[in-house]
Amino acid sequence: MHLLQVVGNEGTERSMKDPGSCSRILWVILAAALSWSATVVAAGAEAPQLTRRGSGEVWSWESARGSVVVVDFFAHWCVPCLEVSRQIKAGIDEYYANAGAHPRRVPIRVLPVNVDATGGSRTDRFIRSAGLENVYEDPEGRWMSALGGKGLPFIVILDATGQDWQGTPPVAATFEGFPGLEALRDRIDGLGGVEPARVSDSASHESTSDGVWRWLLARPVSNLLELGTEALWDSNYRLFQSSASWREARPGWEYLMQTGWNRYDLDYEPAPTDFISQPTNLREDMVSVLGRVRVRYHSRLRLELSGGWYDGFSDYRSVWLDEYYRQFFEPVPGYRSADPGGFHVGPALQWEAVPGSMMVQAGLVYQFDQVSPGYEKEPFRPLVRGTENLDTLAGTVGIENVFTDRWRVSQEVRFTDTTDRDLRIGYRFSANGALGSDWVARLVGAVTHEGPSFLSWQVQGSLDFDVDQRWFVGVFGRYYDDNGLVRDPRLVSSASPPLATFRTGLALRHQSGGFSCKLAAGPYWTSYDEVPLISQDFSTLYASREWFFVEAAVGYRF
Numbered sequence: 001m002h003l004l005q006v007v008g009n010e011g012t013e014r015s016m017k018d019p020g021s022c023s024r025i026l027w028v029i030l031a032a033a034l035s036w037s038a039t040v041v042a043a044g045a046e047a048p049q050l051t052r053r054g055s056g057e058v059w060s061w062e063s064a065r066g067s068v069v070v071v072d073f074f075a076h077w078c079v080p081c082l083e084v085s086r087q088i089k090a091g092i093d094e095y096y097a098n099a100g101a102h103p104r105r106v107p108i109r110v111l112p113v114n115v116d117a118t119g120g121s122r123t124d125r126f127i128r129s130a131g132l133e134n135v136y137e138d139p140e141g142r143w144m145s146a147l148g149g150k151g152l153p154f155i156v157i158l159d160a161t162g163q164d165w166q167g168t169p170p171v172a173a174t175f176e177g178f179p180g181l182e183a184l185r186d187r188i189d190g191l192g193g194v195e196p197a198r199v200s201d202s203a204s205h206e207s208t209s210d211g212v213w214r215w216l217l218a219r220p221v222s223n224l225l226e227l228g229t230e231a232l233w234d235s236n237y238r239l240f241q242s243s244a245s246w247r248e249a250r251p252g253w254e255y256l257m258q259t260g261w262n263r264y265d266l267d268y269e270p271a272p273t274d275f276i277s278q279p280t281n282l283r284e285d286m287v288s289v290l291g292r293v294r295v296r297y298h299s300r301l302r303l304e305l306s307g308g309w310y311d312g313f314s315d316y317r318s319v320w321l322d323e324y325y326r327q328f329f330e331p332v333p334g335y336r337s338a339d340p341g342g343f344h345v346g347p348a349l350q351w352e353a354v355p356g357s358m359m360v361q362a363g364l365v366y367q368f369d370q371v372s373p374g375y376e377k378e379p380f381r382p383l384v385r386g387t388e389n390l391d392t393l394a395g396t397v398g399i400e401n402v403f404t405d406r407w408r409v410s411q412e413v414r415f416t417d418t419t420d421r422d423l424r425i426g427y428r429f430s431a432n433g434a435l436g437s438d439w440v441a442r443l444v445g446a447v448t449h450e451g452p453s454f455l456s457w458q459v460q461g462s463l464d465f466d467v468d469q470r471w472f473v474g475v476f477g478r479y480y481d482d483n484g485l486v487r488d489p490r491l492v493s494s495a496s497p498p499l500a501t502f503r504t505g506l507a508l509r510h511q512s513g514g515f516s517c518k519l520a521a522g523p524y525w526t527s528y529d530e531v532p533l534i535s536q537d538f539s540t541l542y543a544s545r546e547w548f549f550v551e552a553a554v555g556y557r558f
Helices: 022-033 079-093 121-130 139-146 181-189 208-216 316-329 533-538
Strands: 068-074 108-114 154-159 171-176 222-233 237-250 253-268 280-298 301-311 341-354 358-370 389-402 407-418 424-434 439-450 454-466 471-482 499-512 515-528 545-557
Touching (some): 068 079, 068 181, 079 108, 253 316
Parallel strands (some): 068 108
Antiparallel strands (some): 068 154, 222 237, 280 301, 389 407, 424 439, 454 471, 471 499, 499 515, 515 545
16 A cells, blocks of 8 residues: 555545456356366476586486475566575475485475576576575476476476386476465375374374364464555655555465555645745654454465554645644634544455466455534534545456566456445556566556546556676656546535646665565656636645655565
C-alpha cells in the first residue's frame, strides 16, 4: 500500500489505500481440471552429460542409486528462482540431512542445475546468494526441455531407490513453478522400496493439536526484515512515510507483519476568496499496522487472510480540508473535531490452474473508515455535517499467465462499493520480463470508472539494468489522468477538478548475499485544470505543483 499519494483519496492516483466473459472463466476452470502439478513418468529421460561447474567433473547416476534425487533447474535471470533455490537448500537438502527425516530412511540428494551457459559471474553470484553447492550445467536447458520443462522454476523428482533402472532414474514428479516445501516433501516421503521405519506408539498417537503446534512451530525456511522511508515535498507541503516489515516463511505457510508511520507537514494557505481562514502550519501523524497469513492448502491452492488498522488522516488533502472546515465552523453548534481512522479485513485465494503457466486469484475485503466530514451552513438553518463513517466492500478477480520462461502477464478486475458512492470498477494490466540476460522491463496500465462520469487511467513502466548481479540501475516513470471527481450538491464543493500527474526518476539497487538496499529519486508534477467557481475556496489546495521525492529501503534475508 502506497501511503504518500500527493492528491487526495479519490481515484487510483488519489487514494492513500492501495473484465472478462463467463466463457473465459469456464475455460479457466476446464484447463485447471485437466492439469495437475505432479506428472508421473514410467521411465527416466536420457540426460545429456552433466558437468560440475568449475571442475568439469561428470555427474554419475550410479552414485545416486538407492536415493531420491531432487533436481532444481535455475538461471540467474529468473527472479523467483533465487528464492526457490534457497528454500530447496534449507527445506529439502538440509532438512533431509537428518538421517531420520525420511520415513524409510532413504537418502535425499539435491542436484542444482544451471540452464544458462552465458551467465558467467552473474551465475556465480546467484549460486553464492542461494547457498548452493555442487552445481551442474545443462547448457541451454536441453535436459530440462527433454523432461517437459517450459519455464522456470522447474523441479524434477527422480526415484533412484529401485534397482532395475538403467541410464537415468525414473521421473517420479515434475513441478513447473514452486509447489511449496510441503508438497515436495509429501512426494519425496512416498518414495522408497522398503517399508517405513516403525513409529513409536507415542508418536503414532500424536493428537491433532500437537500436530498443529508442530506445524506452526516448524523451523523457518527464510526470514526477511525490511525498512523503508519516503519523502515528498514542494514549497508548501512536506510528506514523509516510514515502514518496517517482517516476513517469515515456514513449511506450508508464511506470515507478514508491517508497521507504518506517516507525517504530514503543511503550510495551510487560504484561497484569495476565503476571508475567514488564517494561514497556519499543520502537522499530523498517521500510524498503521498490517498483518497477512498465507497457507498452502495443497500444491496448487494457497489461502490468505489479511487485515490492518490505522489511526490518523489517510492523506494530506484530508488534513487541509479538515482545517478549512474547522476554521469556518468550530464556533457553530453541531461541529465536532474529527477523529479519523479505520480497519480492513478480508480473505483471498490463489489457485495454480495450469501448473507453471496460469495462476487464478480472487479476494474480498471489507473496510471501515471514519473520516473527517465536510460541513454546510445555510442561513437560519442548523449546521449540516457530512458523512463521517464509510463502509467499503471490494472484490478482486485476477489471472496471471507465464507465456515464456522470461515473460509473465497479469490482469485484475476490481469492484468497489462505498457508502454514498456509485459502484467503482477498475481494470489493471501488468507485464514484466527479461530483455536478455541484463535487462528487466515492467509495464503497468490501469483504468477506473465510477458513475455517473468519473474516469481515470494511468500507465507506468520501468527498465532495470543488471551491472554485475550486485548493482542494478534503473529508470522509471508514471503518467496519470482523470476527468475530475464527481461534484457534490453543496453550495461550496470541495471536489477536485480534472488532474494529470507525471512522475519519473532514477533508481540504484545493491544486493549482496542476504543484504539489499535501494535508493530512488526524481521529480513529480501535478497539474490541475482551472478550479470552478463553486470550488474557489479550495484553489490553493488544487494548485498545480512541482514536487521532488526520495525513496530509500534496506532489507536483510536470512
